[in-house]
Every structure is written in structure tokens, then in C-alpha cells.
Amino acid sequence: MRNPFQPLKKDNWVKPYMKKYKGLLCLILVLGLLTFFCGAALMFNAGYLISRAAQRPDNILLIYVPVVLTRAFGIGRPTFRYVERLTSHNWVFKVTSDLRKRLYLTLAKDAAFFQQHFKTGDILALLADDIGHLQNLYLRTIFPTLISWFLYIIIVIVLGYFSWFFALGMALLLAIIVFLLPLVSIAVTGARVMQKKQLTQQLYTDLTDNVMGVADWVISGRENDFIAKSQPTLKALRKETLATKRFEWRRDFCIQFVFAIISVALLLWTNRYFTTSPAAVNWAAAFVLSLFPLIDAFAPVSQGVEEWPIYMSSVTRLNDLKPQEQALPQQAKLPTTVPPxxxxxxxxxxxxxxxxxxxxxxxxxxxxxxxxxxxxxxxxxxxxxxxxxxxxxxxxxxxxxxxxxxxxxxxxxxxxxxxxxxxxxxxxxxxxxxxxxxxxxxxxxxxxxxxxxxxxxxxxxxxxxxxxxxxxxxxxxxxxxxxxxxxxxxxxxxxxxxxxxxxxxxxxxxxxxxxxxxxxxxxxxxxxxxxxxxxxxxxxxxxxxxxxxxxxxxxxxxxxxxxxxxxxxxxxxxxxxx
The missing domain is CATH 3.40.50.300 (P-loop containing nucleotide triphosphate hydrolases)
Incomplete structure (x- = not known):
């Protein structure tokens, strides 16, 4: 398989804006980590609180801190989620605004060149798809992937504090979700999503031609031909979409299955590690329950990267979007009389x-x-x-x-x-x-x-x-x-x-x-x-x-x-x- 990161080596449409807004990007990652930390901490405190309360403590003050923390993390999770979404979309809007302005200036710089080398449908595909793909690249791929990697490192380090052997096992299981399945998604769906992109672009071109010439279709009495012309492309696109959906179902099932194994392994480990005393046993449920909110952090990674080939195709296409510079001779000045x-x-x-x-x-x-x-x-x-x-x-x-x-x-x-x-x-x-x-x-x-x-x-x-x-x-x-x-x-x-x-x-x-x-x-x-x-x-x-x-x-x-x-x-x- 061709190096999926090759288009980024000489890129000037993605990396420059990540550097330009790096402060806001770091804030997004921190807010994303805090969101999932609050979710996991909420379930961790809830598990501890339930277990400790079941032991009927003599004084309510013995569970007062978990009660307060549960409330704090319960409020913190949606708050950080909202602020993270607000910040990430603000970041993306800033970037896509710059991208659209840059694309417009590129097209306007030599409109005749693009009219000569591109069809109208191609230009619409460029405007509608490629910039939109870069927007999705940030929201659906880069942000979730970076957050999941940081969480992966934090989880392995935290578990390593208790047991490096168990931490290694969890690292391998989580690596299936964080690294292996995303690579499989790229390998399996790469050609398929590219085919879908080509079919979609063909639809743009066909429909643009058809709509602009719709009056001629109607006048000639060929309305049925007008409708039927795009049907083969639509059927092929539907077929590719169904095949992709079937793969996604199997992949998501694998993700849930791996999480089930991790849950069982964590349950067995905590029951062995935290059952040495009545006080320690309260931590068993806390560790197991804290795992479930993290599914929302790791599961979207494979879905986000499966369209990586499309994103890289858009990056390549935009980077190749270089109008021919017409070297004009020294300019002359004519009187505005009527010339031959x-x-x-x-x-x-x-x-x-x-x-x-x-x-x-x-x-x-x-x-x-x-x-x-x-x-x-x-x-x-x-x-x-x-x-x-x-x-x-x-x-x-x-x-x-x-x-x-x-x-x-x-x-x-x-x-x-x-x-x-x-x-x-x-x-x-x-x-x-x-x-x-x-x-x-x-x-x-x-x-x-x-x-x-x-x-x-x-x-x-x-x-x-x-x-x-x-x-x-x-x-x-x-x-x-x-x-x-x-x-x-x-x-x-x-x-x-x-x-x-x-x-x-x-x-x-x-x-x-x-x-x-x-x-x-x-x-x-x-x-x-x-x-x-x-x-x-x-x-x-x-x-x-x-x-x-x-x-x-x-x-x-x-x-x-x-x-x-x-x-x-x-x-x-x-x-x-x-």
C-alpha cells in the first residue's frame, strides 16, 4: 500500500494552519482530555461510592468526598464537552475560512486556466468536497485520534503504577483499537472510498451538465433519458456504500468485542488486586466502571481514519492546484479611440x-x-x-x-x-x-x-x-x-x-x-x-x-x-x- 502520509510531506494546505492556530489546537486537545477524564472519573467515583456506601459507613463524612467529586465530575463532563466542541468548531471555522478564501483567490487568479482545464462539475467538486474533506479531517480524524493517543499513554502509565505486567496486556489490547483496526480500515476501505469519491465527482459533473441543459432535455421530450442518465453511477455508488457499511458493522463489532475482553480482564485483575482488605475492595468497581466512558474516546478513531485516503486525495488535489503563471510582456498603453x-x-x-x-x-x-x-x-x-x-x-x-x-x-x-x-x-x-x-x-x-x-x-x-x-x-x-x-x-x-x-x-x-x-x-x-x-x-x-x-x-x-x-x-x- 502506498504511504498514506506521503501527501503531507510537501503539504501547504493542512500543516501550515495547524501551526498558525497551534495555541487553539492545544486547548482543544486539553479540553478533549478533560472531557474523557471527567467521564471516567465520574464512573470511578460512582463505583467507589456505591461500594463504600454498601458497607454502611458509620459517618456520612466518610463518603462525603466521593459524593462531592461525583457531582463535580458530573458537571465537568458536559461542560468540558460543550467548551471542547465550541472551541474545535471555532478552530475549524477559522481554518476553513482561510482555506476558502485561499481557494477563491487561487481560482480567481487565473480563471481562464481553470475554465480551459477543468469542467464546471470539477470546480464544484473542488469547492464542495475538498474543503469539506479538510474540515472533516480535523473534526473527525485529527482531534479524536490525538486525544485517543494521549489517553492511551495516560491509561498505560496509570495501570503501570499498579502492575506493569497488566499494563502491558492492556496496552496490547487497546492498541488493537487505537492502531491496528484504524490501519485495517485504511487498507480495506481505501480503494472503496476512493471509488466512491470518483463516482461522486462524476455525479457532480453529470448533474451539472444535465441541470444546465435541462431546458433542452424537456424541449426534446427526453425527460426519462434525463432521469436515467445518472442511474448507473447512482447504482454503483449505492453498491460501494453498502459494502462499506457491512465492513463498518464488522469492524465496530470487533471494537466492542475487544472492549468486552478488556472489561473482563480488568474485572478479574481488580478482584485479585483489590480484595486484600475490606477497604481496598471498594476500588474494584471503581476501576471497572471507569473503563466504559473511555469507549467513546477510542471507538471513533477507526471511523475517523477510514476516510483518510479521501482526505489525502483532497490534500493532493489542492496542493496540485497551481494555475499556470502567464508571464505577460511589458504592458503598453493605447488611446481609447476605436482601434483596428x-x-x-x-x-x-x-x-x-x-x-x-x-x-x-x-x-x-x-x-x-x-x-x-x-x-x-x-x-x-x-x-x-x-x-x-x-x-x-x-x-x-x-x-x-x-x-x-x-x-x-x-x-x-x-x-x-x-x-x-x-x-x-x-x-x-x-x-x-x-x-x-x-x-x-x-x-x-x-x-x-x-x-x-x-x-x-x-x-x-x-x-x-x-x-x-x-x-x-x-x-x-x-x-x-x-x-x-x-x-x-x-x-x-x-x-x-x-x-x-x-x-x-x-x-x-x-x-x-x-x-x-x-x-x-x-x-x-x-x-x-x-x-x-x-x-x-x-x-x-x-x-x-x-x-x-x-x-x-x-x-x-x-x-x-x-x-x-x-x-x-x-x-x-x-x-x-x-
Whole structure:
């Protein structure tokens, strides 16, 4: 079996935080020890008190101290337990807060890298599972295991004070629970829990794809296929879960059986050791009863470490989460006039795939309106990502006013604005959402932008006008209204280059036509590159290109293509329903 501690040798996601909060960690361990000490001491005093009271002492003062101690330990046990849980969860919340912030900054540092190398489901698995696993690593594994080890040492030392031979025997029996069965759990369930993790991650990916495309499933009448697609993975996951439960039942039975042996051995030893006098016999029940609360300290260790492979997988995955640092060239500064754009012999391929862009050449003149059409997967959106600098071409050059886009990243927000299929609206006021385009814009300028996109009458009807909350993800507004709000954001951004990535998807034809008319009206002086999947509003473009297999298959103005290209006329007729 591979060394289970190997991922921790070069770890920077677990050990640093144990050092950072080591004082709080020590407090947690002390409180945990005190909790189980009070539990064992409570039963110890109760056993002694019962035995001593059965002898009918002449004076109540002879059992007064055990009575007081029983009360004290009875109060101390839940008190220390509560404080230990409060402290341990506070510790974990501090750590996971740091971890989530760090993960967010890691993902945000190079979002394009993760979009290129990970599926959405993988990112959700990372956020939902891996950080959660680190939280469980502390709460369910590290804390209980360390406390059990300390208790193990204390018990052996205490028993050794009376009999080192008996202490050695107890050490061997307890070692079965503390060391042997946890190692067996890792060995037996290691591959199984990893399989469960892989299946769970596959479910994340499948369900993410399915849910995001649920409308297409319903429209195509394949609801049953939608439900059935995840069934094989669910069945395999259920099978692994049942097999794990069966092993856990057998392991827990072994733990209880070993404790039964320890109880009998302790009973026999105390009856032999503490029956030499009437006074000593009172200690027999005390020692035996003190054992039972300690079961709660030792039994969870095996359960906590059985998922160690999952935790280490998460640690490995997080430690490997290193976005590629893109070394940017010396940054240039362009005037914010409308610049020309040039693609020269551009080639691009995603990892382990063939080229999606092949020897692509294109010039977009200042103020020109370019429409890019083509089937899904032909590279339309990839061209926009290359122009933004989110992706880097393997060959060729992409320039704005003769300057490579990589040298314009610090000025990108001033040069390029974008309107995509589903612009995100934050759960704040309309004005705040628009002001994201330019934080320095006044309320009056924002109101003018809203009027320009024909939302003035709507703002007048809202309870608080432009200070109305848009609700989460813009739920207060329709799809067309959301796009107009995003368009107003572009107006206040005032970038000379505008990228439109199918902004009318999901809109009805009337709303789509009206929105396109508004877009090309308010952005009349800008350079526009418009990715679209059909020909509604195509007359607004100065130039059209059709992409097929990463190359330009057709190119020209709408009028020229309609006059000279039979394929374009056919597509136009189909799209317009003629």
C-alpha cells in the first residue's frame, strides 16, 4: 500500500494552519482530555461510592468526598464537552475560512486556466468536497485520534503504577483499537472510498451538465433519458456504500468485542488486586466502571481514519492546484479611440485536442461591425477568448492597433467590453449594477444610460426607480430587460471594442429584434464583434464570416453574400422562415 502520509510531506494546505492556530489546537486537545477524564472519573467515583456506601459507613463524612467529586465530575463532563466542541468548531471555522478564501483567490487568479482545464462539475467538486474533506479531517480524524493517543499513554502509565505486567496486556489490547483496526480500515476501505469519491465527482459533473441543459432535455421530450442518465453511477455508488457499511458493522463489532475482553480482564485483575482488605475492595468497581466512558474516546478513531485516503486525495488535489503563471510582456498603453483588430495566422487547440482554430487570418477595421457565424464547436467563442487574452494562441499573433493583446491586459477593461448570453446581475440596486461598468459615473449618467437602452419607463414604474433591488441573479427582470441592463453597463464602461457572445439566446423573436436594434443603435461608433448562431438582425453587420473547422468558409457583407452566395441565401431563408 502506498504511504498514506506521503501527501503531507510537501503539504501547504493542512500543516501550515495547524501551526498558525497551534495555541487553539492545544486547548482543544486539553479540553478533549478533560472531557474523557471527567467521564471516567465520574464512573470511578460512582463505583467507589456505591461500594463504600454498601458497607454502611458509620459517618456520612466518610463518603462525603466521593459524593462531592461525583457531582463535580458530573458537571465537568458536559461542560468540558460543550467548551471542547465550541472551541474545535471555532478552530475549524477559522481554518476553513482561510482555506476558502485561499481557494477563491487561487481560482480567481487565473480563471481562464481553470475554465480551459477543468469542467464546471470539477470546480464544484473542488469547492464542495475538498474543503469539506479538510474540515472533516480535523473534526473527525485529527482531534479524536490525538486525544485517543494521549489517553492511551495516560491509561498505560496509570495501570503501570499498579502492575506493569497488566499494563502491558492492556496496552496490547487497546492498541488493537487505537492502531491496528484504524490501519485495517485504511487498507480495506481505501480503494472503496476512493471509488466512491470518483463516482461522486462524476455525479457532480453529470448533474451539472444535465441541470444546465435541462431546458433542452424537456424541449426534446427526453425527460426519462434525463432521469436515467445518472442511474448507473447512482447504482454503483449505492453498491460501494453498502459494502462499506457491512465492513463498518464488522469492524465496530470487533471494537466492542475487544472492549468486552478488556472489561473482563480488568474485572478479574481488580478482584485479585483489590480484595486484600475490606477497604481496598471498594476500588474494584471503581476501576471497572471507569473503563466504559473511555469507549467513546477510542471507538471513533477507526471511523475517523477510514476516510483518510479521501482526505489525502483532497490534500493532493489542492496542493496540485497551481494555475499556470502567464508571464505577460511589458504592458503598453493605447488611446481609447476605436482601434483596428488583426488576427494573423492564428492557431489554437485545447489540451489533448486537435486545433479548433487553424491558420486564422482576419482584420476588423475601426468602427466595423463583424458578425461571426458557425455551428457549435467551430471556435466562435474561442476567438473572443483569444482576443480578450484569456486564452493564448499556440501560433500566430492577435493585435489591437498593432499591439499584441498580451501587452494590453492592464488596459483591457478600458479597451474591451462584453455582453454574453447571460450577464450576471448582483443582488443590489439597479444603479449599483450599472455602475460596475465605471465606478466614477454619477447617478445622472447612469440614468441617461438606462434611458438610452429604453429602460426609462420601466425605472419610472419601479417602487424605488433605479434604486430598486434587482434580486438574486436579476430575478426581478425578464431576459430582455436583463440584457438591456447589461447593455447600460457597457455604455457607462465606454470601451471602444464590444464583444457580443450570442446575447439574444433564449429571447423570443420580437424581444430579440428590439434588443438588437437597441444594441447597434447605442453602440454605433464602436468596433463590434458579434458571435451569433442565426441571422436575425444580420443586416446590422458590415461584414460576416462563417467559421468551419477553425477557418473562414464564407466572408463578405450581408448584401454581397445574399447576392452572390447560394448557401447564404438558403440559410437566410431557413432562418427567416421563408
Amino acid at each position: 483588430i488583426s488576427f494573423q495566422h492564428v492557431e489554437f487547440a485545447y489540451p489533448n485536442e486537435s486545433n479548433i482554430i487553424n491558420d486564422f487570418n482576419l482584420t476588423v477595421n475601426s468602427g466595423e461591425k463583424l458578425a461571426i457565424l458557425g455551428q457549435t464547436g467551430m471556435g466562435k467563442t474561442t476567438l473572443l477568448d483569444l482576443l480578450l487574452g484569456d486564452l493564448q494562441a499556440q501560433k500566430g499573433a492577435i493585435t489591437i492597433a498593432g499591439v499584441p493583446v498580451a501587452a494590453l491586459q492592464e488596459q483591457r477593461k478600458e479597451l474591451i467590453g462584453m455582453l454574453d448570453q447571460k450577464p450576471f446581475l448582483f443582488n443590489t440596486t439597479v444603479r449599483n449594477n450599472i455602475r460596475l461598468g465605471n465606478l466614477e459615473k454619477t447617478d445622472q449618467e447612469i440614468d441617461e444610460a438606462l434611458k438610452a437602452v429604453q429602460l426609462g419607463p420601466l425605472m419610472a414604474r419601479l417602487p424605488k426607480g433605479a434604486d430598486t433591488i434587482v434580486e438574486e441573479d436579476g430575478a426581478r427582470f425578464s431576459g430582455g430587460e436583463q440584457q438591456r441592463l447589461a447593455l447600460a453597463r457597457l455604455i457607462v464602461q465606454d470601451a471602444p471594442i464590444i464583444l457580443l457572445d450570442e446575447p439574444t439566446v433564449g429571447l423570443d423573436p420580437i424581444t430579440e429584434k428590439a434588443l438588437l436594434r437597441t444594441i447597434f443603435s447605442v453602440l454605433a461608433g464602436k468596433t463590434i464583434i458579434w458571435v451569433t448562431h442565426h441571422l436575425q438582425g444580420i443586416q446590422n453587420a458590415d461584414q460576416i464570416i462563417f467559421l468551419e473547422h477553425g477557418k473562414i468558409n464564407m466572408q463578405g457583407s450581408p448584401h454581397t453574400l445574399y447576392q452572390e452566395n447560394a448557401r447564404f441565401r438558403k440559410l437566410y431563408a431557413l432562418d427567416s422562415g421563408e
